[in-house]
Amino acid sequence: MSASEPIGHGMNPAQREATLYLDGPCLVLAGAGSGKTRVITQKIAYLLRECGYMGRNVVALTFTNKAAREMDERVKTLVDRKLSKGLIISTFHSLGVKMLREEARNAGLKPTFSILDADDAMGIIQELLATTDKARLRHVQGIISLWKNALLEPDDAAREAITPGDVEAANVYRSYAATLAAYQAVDFDDLIRIPAQLLASNEEVRTRWQNRVRYLLVDEYQDTNVCQYRLVQLLTGPRAMFTAVGDDDQAIYAWRGATIENLAKLTTDYPNIKLIKLEQNYRSVQRILAAANQVIEKNPKLFEKKLWSELGVGEPIQVSAMDGEEQEAESIAMKVSASRFERQAQWKDFAILYRSNHQSRILEQALRNLKIPYTISGGQSFFDKAEVRDILAYLRVL
Known part of the structure; x- marks a missing residue:
């Protein structure tokens, strides 16, 4: 979509409703692959292009620099630079740094902390x-x-x-x-803790930031902790003009203080909050979604939802038990090679997903043994590491 196309173009009804809703706080329950980033970026565009919001009065928060960059890049294709001037798309911690730099003295810090x-x-x-x-x-x-x-x-x-x-x-x-x-130093946790405490204790600072942040959007809300929840609450104030996007089935940071109950707490603290579910999945076929729904159906749930897809039923899912990781890698490589021949496919038509980067080495070796070309997405091949290349070159000489 470009800046000339209408807001909501090509969206499904739930996505469009979440994008256009501005009558109060909004909680978007977004299942995996349901287009949540599109909703957030389109809503930013809607605020700036059609609702009269100035860039400096809109803030969008997420949890990783990568996600923030992706969001920022998408918004740039939707909104003219003049309209988005001052727009903040960042992580919680980056916003905290900005707040502390501007409010250092009120926080009891020197500007050079x-x-x-x-x-x-x-x-x-x-x-x-x-x-x-x-x-x-x-x-x-x-x-x-x-x-x-x-x-x-x-x-x-x-x-x-x-x-x-x-x-x-x-x-x-x-x-x-x-x-x-x-x-005169702060640690990583202080970047959110101190701004939250400052907003709570200093009415002048709180009023200044609430007047500045006229609309707030928060991604991955299920991963927020008590401190982040409080910061959102204090930034939005009585107006409560915000959209929180999250999914209790995708919570992964409880070990560092995140609490999925923050999603349910929103419905308690904001009784008038609008609840919108994004359940249409754009990544997977129905058979995969049905299996995923069955796997998680016994999980304790805050909100019920069922993902569905219009991408077809898909092939049966195969589960193979192996004796070890080497056998597993060899089996995967052989299946890729055989499927390419049977389907007259290209190597680029296949993908191998693994949970942790350390698993790539044995998979790479199995692919190399069958002379299957591959690329590593979002990381570096084990065999491209400088020390590994040096050792391999030395062994070739021997």
């Missing part, structure tokens, strides 16, 4: 604990992060600590917070 990465933070914790036990250090760092994401201060953490490990972490948390204050 430092941002510590995970290694810097770990170094401070290591000094405070006087240990090199990595497991112990990771535990303390992790629990401090969870406390910050739950908006718990050191005193709160000390009251909640029960186990000896938690008591130790609470003591370190107090010293860690004091050290950061002395260094």
Whole structure:
């Protein structure tokens, strides 16, 4: 779609409804492959092109820089640069940095405050604990992060600590917070925690940002934690002009404090919220969706939804049990080779999905053994790594 095409063009009814709804808070339950990014970007275009919103008054938040870049690139094809001037499409943490830079003095920081990465933070914790036990250090760092994401201060953490490990972490948390204050530094979690606390405690700052953020869009809402939820609540204020997009079946960050209950909490905190379900899938055939629906049907659910597709029924799903990863990789390579011959297909017609990058090496080796050309999407081939290429070159000489 270009900037000349009408908003909602080519969308299904649910997508169009989610895009055009502006009568209050909106929760879009978007199943996998249902076009949620399109809804978000079209809604941004709708706000700027047809509803009179200025770019600097619209904010869209997501969880990764990659997702933010993709969203920004799509919006650029939909909206003239003049209309989108000042538009913020970023991660929660990037917005937090922006807020802290502008409100440093109100937050008790110097404008030149430092941002510590995970290694810097770990170094401070290591000094405070006087240990090199990595497991112990990771535990303390992790629990401090969870406390910050739950908006718990050191005193709160000390009251909640029960186990000896938690008591130790609470003591370190107090010293860690004091050290950061002395260094005029913040860590990754502070980038959201401090802005949320500042908005809650300072009416002048809160009013300024609520007047600035006239409409807020949040992607992957199921991955928000207590701190992020509170930040959204404080940024949108009584007007509650926001769209939250999420899916309780795709929550993957509970280990770092995310809570899918935030989706249900929206319906409690905002009784008038509009609930729209995106259930049409554009990626998969119906047979795959039926299998996926069956796999997750016993999961505890906040909201019921059933994905469906118009891409046809599709071929039967085959499940093969293998004795090990080598046999698995060899079987996959042979099936690709045989299917190409049987269907008169091209290599580019096939894709192999794996869960973790470390699994690619054995798959690559199996493909190489059958002289099947391939490319690695979103990563680097094991055999293209400099150290591997050097070793292979050396072995060839031998």
